[in-house]
Amino acid sequence: MPQTLIPNVHDFIATIDPFDKLPKDLQRKIACCIKITYLAKGEQIQFGGDQELRYLYVIRTGSMEQRKHNGMLRAKLGPEDLFGFTFLDKHKESQQDYNAIAIENTLLYLVPHSDLLRLLEEYPDFAEHFAGNVQVRLHSALDVVWSDSEKGIFVKKVSEVASDKIVVADSSTPIRKVAEEIMAVCSPTAVITENGEIVGLITDRDMTKRVIVAGLDYNRPVKEIMTPNPLTIGPNDLVLKASSIMMQNNVRSLPVVEGNKVLGVLTTTHLVRNNRIQAVFLIEKIKYANSVADLTKLTPERQAIFEALVEGKVSGDIIGHVMTMIMDAYNRRLLQIAEGHFGKPPCEFAWIVAGSHARNEVHMLSDQDNAIILADDATAADRIYFQGVAMWVCNALDACAYPLCSGKFMAVNPKWCVPLKVWKASYSKWVANPEYESLLNVTVFLETRWLYGNESFNKELQAHLFSSIKASNVFLSSMVRDSVSVSPPLGIFNSLVLEKSGENSKTLNIKKFAINLLVDLARIYGLSSGSEKAETMARFEHAHEHNLLSEDMLKNVQGSFQFLTQVRLSHQLSALQEGKVPDNNIVPETFGSFERKHLKDAFRIIADLQDYTKLKFNG
Amino acid sequence: MRLILKHFHPLNKLKRERERYLNKHQVPDNIKALLSAPLPDLDEDIFSLDYLSVDFETSGFDPKYDSLLSVGYLPLINQQLLLSEAVETLINSAENIKAETAVINHIVPEMLEQGKPWAEVLDTLLDELVGKVLIVHGSVVEKRFLNYYIAQQYQLPPLPLLWVDTLQMEKSLHAYKDSSGADDFRLGSIRARHNLPEYSAHGALVDSLATGELYLALLKKCFEGADSRVRHMKFDYSRVF
Known part of the structure; x- marks a missing residue:
């Protein structure tokens, strides 16, 4: 391309996605193939069925409209917008999906399909950006913005983060010997096996607590002080999953195990060392907070974590999971504190969360959606107790910047603090008569997740929901x-x-x-x-x-x-x-x-x- | 009556003029090819013609005293300007570049040294012109320099070529209307009125591209939905001296 056209044509396309992702020389080669045409207002593009006559169109000035053959508007396009990707698909029939009409006088740049294909063969790495297929294009868009290297520790595999230093000892080994090996290897954890099968776990902390403080004989077999049936994690699991297990079960280390083979150990130290995001620490702090006042002080820290995750280009579902874990921790801790104020629960119950919280899709705008399932034998007095707890917890969550739900889908609402049988009856009713209004009101409860109390209540309720839906022939279609x-x-x-x-x-x-x-x-x-x-x-x-x-x-x-x-x-x-x-x-x-x-x-x-x-x- | 009108259509006059020119003068092969290529038929569609949009950068208006600095052009075929066939060449005959034009054109003597002799550049242009209509914006400079070249190089009178001039077309659009706000006929200003993008001027090729786009816009404005046969087109038959 003659030099003088560079500022006018090359520089223009170089600013437009996806051309801006291409190396300069490829941009220049593409610019050289451009044909320029002008459409008067109302003029329609004659899409050539012939491969030779297909183009990728770039609007330079003016605007266009795409309409489907039935006249439905498909898109409106202005300067810098591209169209014609679908025609780049090799398998696409010559029959086009839509017409393109100029709604203003429009200057169009045309990149010939055949030239583009030829050039992309020379530069195969960039072909995805021009895929006729939307999914490939979207995928490459995500890759551009959210590259793997930036996704942070949570999406790494456990094997990438864990240490391969771990002690494996038979259950009959004396405590002292296991302790010596732990010191020698510099691993805080030993996996205890019996006939080659993993049967337990012992950590240096356990040694202190269960042996030294308890004044136990160091020569006893380690079997007597080990934690039996330990939690483990696989090498290919995500660190997110591991950290979630560690947080939920309050353990500081997880052996990395494949089959019965011990590969290494993942400890909280590994997470912290590799992790500028402090979600793990925050959850610890939440666990040990003793008052609503303490918890509210943690809000800025939560926001900082959210910002770090978004800035760190961590993918949306991971952010949702992390923010959900944090919200879970708040909610659980508040329920525990509430029990301190109100006394032990008088009957069995389950605290469940709904909506985005249940879907693990919490973000900075998420409000609270929660409910209580009471045991069927709950008395009127029991309900008053739970109403009190719910009122306290919901307000406390609000104080912690989880706003009250505008639709009042909260346990504090007496409608959503009822026995299991009432819940089941409600689900049956909703599924059988999914009138527009009532359905709209309860979609939030079509996903629930257990958080506290008796987990089986939620399982039973969900099973009931699924079987009701299966039996109904109107519910899904009205949804x-x-x-x-x-x-x-x-x-x-x-x-x-x-x-x-x-x-x-x-x-x-x-x-x-x-x-x-x-x-x-x-x-x-x-x-x-x-x-x-x-x-x-x-x-x-x-x-x-x-x-x-x-x-x-x-x-x-x-x-x-x-x-x-x-x-x-x-x-x-x-x-x-x-x-x-x-x-x-x-x-x-x-x-x-x-x-x-x-x-x-x-x-x-x-x-x-x-x-x-x-x-x-x-x- | 019809036949008489047809006879006097300026395009047919140009046709006869070409025949006379070829009979009267001994012309080299390249000019023979250029002038014997058929001119458009009166009933052809103006949109279907092949064009070459051309711009000359010069150091002034008078070829006797000023020089041709660069030549830029690109074809307009099937209503598409083809960047792949765009050409821009500097001419290295710059004994008298004026400082002030260098400022406008950003062409300085050192650059022209890398150029080509004008005969080579303009003969290539003549080859490229076979079967095409010339598009220019304000035809005086291009006509003068081309005529001068033909006279110097071939000792021939001006070539009877078919030109369109976007400047004249734009002016005729305003001739019957209230011309308020339309007294600025610089290429960039006219383009802005037609909602065409601002191109960083100056340069022979950029200007020829800008002119080509403007021509398409003007053609659409004049003929879209109307009878677009060649007979209704006002070509630029003006002679310059």
Whole structure:
């Protein structure tokens, strides 16, 4: 390309996603192939069926509209927007999905398909950016923004973090000998085996407590003081899982075991040493806080952790898990403190959480959704006790910056602090008569997770829910009707969010018009396939395993959900950093061409899944 | 009557002029090829013609005293400007570059030393022009320098070529209208009025690209939805001296 065109053509495309991801010389080669054309307002692009006549289109000035053959608006595009990716797909029939019409006089840059393919053969590493397939494009977008190296310790495998120094001793070994070996190897933990099978664990702390303090004879076999049936972790498990086990069970080390082979040990020290994120410490502090006042002081620390996770480009589902673990710790600790104030519970009960908290998708805006399942024999007096506890805990959570639920889906609401049989009856009623209103009111309880008290109550309730749904032939389809009643936007056009109706709005409510739509669809797929996991992604995966969702769709949805979550979390982060109250409303001006393009892809995937689901469930 | 009108259509006059030119003068092969390539038919679609958008950067308006500094052009085929075939060449005959034009064009004598002789550059342009209509913005400079070259190199009178001038087209758009705000006919200003992007000027190729885009915009404005046969097009038949 002659030098003088560089500032005008090359520099222009070099700022646009995905060209901006390419090396300079490839950008230049692509710029050299460009053909420039001009469309008058109202003019339509003649898409050539012939491979030779296919192009990737870049709008230089002006604007265009894509419409499906039935006249439905597909997208509105402005300067720097690209279209024509779908035609790059080799297998695509010459029949096109849509028309493109200029809604203003438009100067278009055309990158010939054949040239692009030829160039990408020379630069195969960059081919993904131009994939005709949305899922590949979204995937590469996530890779660009969220590279593996930055994802932090939680998504690493245990084997990458754990130490391979560990003592393995037979159960008959004298305590003193095990202690000597522990000192020699510099490992805080020994795994105790019997006939080659792991039977127990002993740590240097256990030695102090159970031997020295207790004044035990050092020559006794280690078997007598070991912790039997120890928790272990596999080398390929995620550190997140390991740290969660450690926190929940209050243990400081986990042997890394494959089969019966002891490979190493993971200790809290490993986590801290490798981890600038202090989530583990915070959870410890929460556990030992003695008052609501102590707990409220930890809020800034929680926010700092959230910010570090988002800034560290940790993926959205991991952030959700970490923030959920922290919220769990608050909630559990408050229940324990409440018991101190109100006395021991007078009957069996389960404290359950619902909504995003149950789905392990907590973020900085999450409010509390919780409930109590009482034993069926609970008396009126018992209920008064739990109402008191619930009132105290919910207010305390609010004081800890977990706002009260605006829909009053909380244990403090007498409606949601009832015996198991009443819960079951409610579920039966909702499933049998899923009238629009009542269904909308209870979706939050369609995912629940046990947190405290008698776990079996929640299990029983969930089993009841699943069997009721199986027996009903109206429930899922009315859930579908409900969930597809809101459409995702078509895209971001100039500084406006373009709605399907052709209307514009000034901000994008990313929760209401994107993320929640996927959460709702996931719920439908999760409930219909009987998924015990409530995480949005896990529900889709479960549905895929049960042949309700194609591999292709699953991948599309995964990519979209991750991308949307990242956008939302980044938005919350920048609000926090500017000292504002974070919300879900994003002003389109903040989106670059990168976000605009991938948001459009994500919106389209949601719309496609809605259509598909409508057909599948007769919604 | 129809036939008479057709006979007097300036395009047909140009056709006859070309025939006369070839009969009257001994011309080298390259010019013969250029002038014997058929001109567009009156009933052809103006959008379907092949064009070459051209711009000359010069040190002044008079080829006798000023020099041609660079030549830029690119084809417009099928309503598409082809960057892959864009050409920009500097000319190394710069004995009298004026300091003030160097400021405008950013062409300094040292750069021109890397250029090519004007005969090579302009003969290549003539080859490229076969079967194409020339697009320029304000045709005076290009016509003068091309005529001068033909006279110097081949001792021939000006070539009867087919030109379009985006400056004249733009002016004729405003001729019948209230021309308020439309007295600025610089290429960049006209482009801005047509919502075309601002290109960092100056340079022969950038200007020829800018002119080509403007031509497409003007053509759409004049002919979209109307009878777009060649007979209704106002080409630039002006002669310069």
